[in-house]
Structures are given as structure tokens and as C-alpha cells.
Amino acid sequence: MKLKEIVSCIGAEILYGENLLDTVEIENAYASDLMSDVLAFAWPGTLLLTGLTNVQIVRTAQMMDIPAVVFVRGKRPQEEAVSLAKNVGMPLLVSSMSMYETCGLLYKAGLSPCIIPSREA
Amino acid sequence: MDSHYEVEFTVRGDDFLAAGEASNQIKETLIMLGVPSAISRRASVITYEAEMNLVIHSGGGTLRAVITPEKLTIQATDRGPGIPDLHLAMREGFSTAPDRVREMGFGAGMGLPNIKRNSDNLEIESEVGKGTTLTATILFHEGPGDRR
Ligand SMILES: Nc1ncnc2c1ncn2[C@@H]1O[C@H](COP(=O)(O)OP(=O)(O)O)[C@@H](O)[C@H]1O
Ligand SMILES: [Mg+2]
Numbered sequence A: 001m002k003l004k005e006i007v008s009c010i011g012a013e014i015l016y017g018e019n020l021l022d023t024v025e026i027e028n029a030y031a032s033d034l035m036s037d038v039l040a041f042a043w044p045g046t047l048l049l050t051g052l053t054n055v056q057i058v059r060t061a062q063m064m065d066i067p068a069v070v071f072v073r074g075k076r077p078q079e080e081a082v083s084l085a086k087n088v089g090m091p092l093l094v095s096s097m098s099m100y101e102t103c104g105l106l107y108k109a110g111l112s113p114c115i116i117p118s119r120e121a
Numbered sequence B: 001m002d003s004h005y006e007v008e009f010t011v012r013g014d015d016f017l018a019a020g021e022a023s024n025q026i027k028e029t030l031i032m033l034g035v036p037s038a039i040s041r042r043a044s045v046i047t048y049e050a051e052m053n054l055v056i057h058s059g060g061g062t063l064r065a066v067i068t069p070e071k072l073t074i075q076a077t078d079r080g081p082g083i084p085d086l087h088l089a090m091r092e093g094f095s096t097a098p099d100r101v102r103e104m105g106f107g108a109g110m111g112l113p114n115i116k117r118n119s120d121n122l123e124i125e126s127e128v129g130k131g132t133t134l135t136a137t138i139l140f141h142e143g144p145g146d147r148r
Helices: A003-010 A035-041 A055-063 A079-088 A101-108 B021-032 B037-059 B111-118
Strands: A013-016 A027-033 A048-049 A068-071 A093-094 B007-012 B060-067 B071-078 B123-126 B131-139
Touching: A003 A068, A003 A093, A003 A101, A013 A079, A013 A101, A027 A093, A027 A101, A035 A055, A035 B037, A035 B111, A048 A055, A055 A068, A055 A079, A055 B021, A055 B037, B007 B021, B007 B037, B021 B037, B021 B060, B037 B071, B037 B111, B037 B131, B060 B123, B111 B123, B111 B131
Parallel strands: A027 A048, A048 A068, A068 A093
Antiparallel strands: A013 A093, B007 B060, B060 B071, B071 B131, B123 B131
């Protein structure tokens, strides 16, 4: 799914990356407020949805080859997060809906989850 | 690839704005050297978790990466408080991170387990009051790249 379709699916506000909406292609999404979770489970190329707003969320996404981030509940990321995203060319979106509703709409639209590997006992 | 390539960065304690810069530089170095993406991704998890531990728990230290044709070695060294019970620290969910760190999305106690999962070999030497040295190795020719 093109990032552009994701924007219209959840009615997102585009904080940065207007010109990248047609080029970024996304198959999966991962939603979390824990960085280590993202590091453990998010697949490369995954869209990240989060309620966190600090610069580290963009840094984490950058480290994990996550192409774009959606901030939920209408939360706006901190200024440092936006400027880092601009530096690395990472689109940032804001959804005014809850995490659940935002994810639900994207799931319904066909965005797949990152499968959590079954855990050793 | 050159037979031996080494980069080292200073990581400041409690500097959450800069945290991750060293890891990102190492990532760029690996890409520049042509290291396969499956390996550089494992390296990213290790460096980033280790760097965050330097920032959060140690008061700062150094993050180093050594690349040879056989392996990548990532080393995080600090002269911080040390880890009293290493066995406990390795456990998923164990964390002594303060609330303000948790509010930033860190301190889930998954860092060391994440590092272990992505390493072919992991050694942690720690002495209370003296500091901690974490050495993680990824072998380039061992089985299929991504073991996650
Ligand atoms: N470099 C370090 N210096 C001192 N203590 C550390 C260091 N790295 C890890 N620890 C200890 O080990 C615990 C577990 O680390 P980790 O698995 O990365 O979880 P987290 O960082 O989320 O707390 C930390 O909470 C801390 O008590
Ligand atoms: Mg940690």
C-alpha cells in the first residue's frame, strides 16, 4: 500500500514528507510504545504507529529501516523528532484517532501485522 | 572489504537527544563496507540497545565496532556503577530504569535479551563500582544471516 493510501485511510495529517507519499510502499505495520519491542519485533519496511513523541522514536525507526511513523491520539512529536525526520527523509503522520481505531482501519484496509515468532519455553 | 576496520564513538550519559547517533554512524559504516542488510540489522539492534544502556544506566562510555572478513565485534565500555546480578539483568522484563526513562519508551528490560538474540556470541564483564564491558560478536559466515 502506498503511504498516500494510508494517509487517506486514516485521515492523517502530514507533518513531513508530502512529496514522499507516492514513493513509500508499505506492506506491514507495527504498533508499540516500547522501543525495545520495536527493535525486537518490527520488520524492516514496516509502518510504525506509536503514542510516543520524542526524538528516539524517529531514531529507532531509522535504525530499523522503518520508512514512516504515525503518531496516534493527535499527539504531535517533539520539534527535535520532526527535524531529525526531515534530515533523514522520513515521513511523519498524525492520526487524531486512538491507537486501536487507527490500527483497525489500517488492518481492514489490508496492512499486515509483523508476526511475533513463537517463544521458546 | 579491508581486512580490519574499526570505529569508536563516545556516548554521553543521560543525553537522550544524541542517543542513537553512534549506532547510526556504525550502521552507515557497515552499509558503506557492503555488509549484508540481514547482518547490519542485527548489528543495529545490538548497537542501539547497548548505546541506550550507556546513556541510561552507566553515565556514558564508548561504543566500538571492529569489522574483519570473519566477524563484526561490537563493544560497549563504561566506568559506571556495574551490574550486581548479571543473571537477573539478562532476564526479559528486568529493569532498574527510572520512570522518566520509561516514559520515553525505554526501560522495558528487553535490551540485553535483544542483544543476546542478535549475537552469535555475547560476553558481559561487569564489576560493581568499576564498570561494564559488553562484547557482542556476529559471525559473517555462520548459517543463514538473520537468526531473529
Ligand atoms: N552499562 C550498564 N551499566 C549498569 N547497569 C546496566 C548496564 N546495562 C544494563 N544494566 C542493568 O541491566 C538491566 C537490564 O538491562 P536491559 O535489558 O537493557 O533493560 P533496560 O535498559 O530496559 O532496563 C538495566 O535495567 C540495568 O539495571
Ligand atoms: Mg536497555
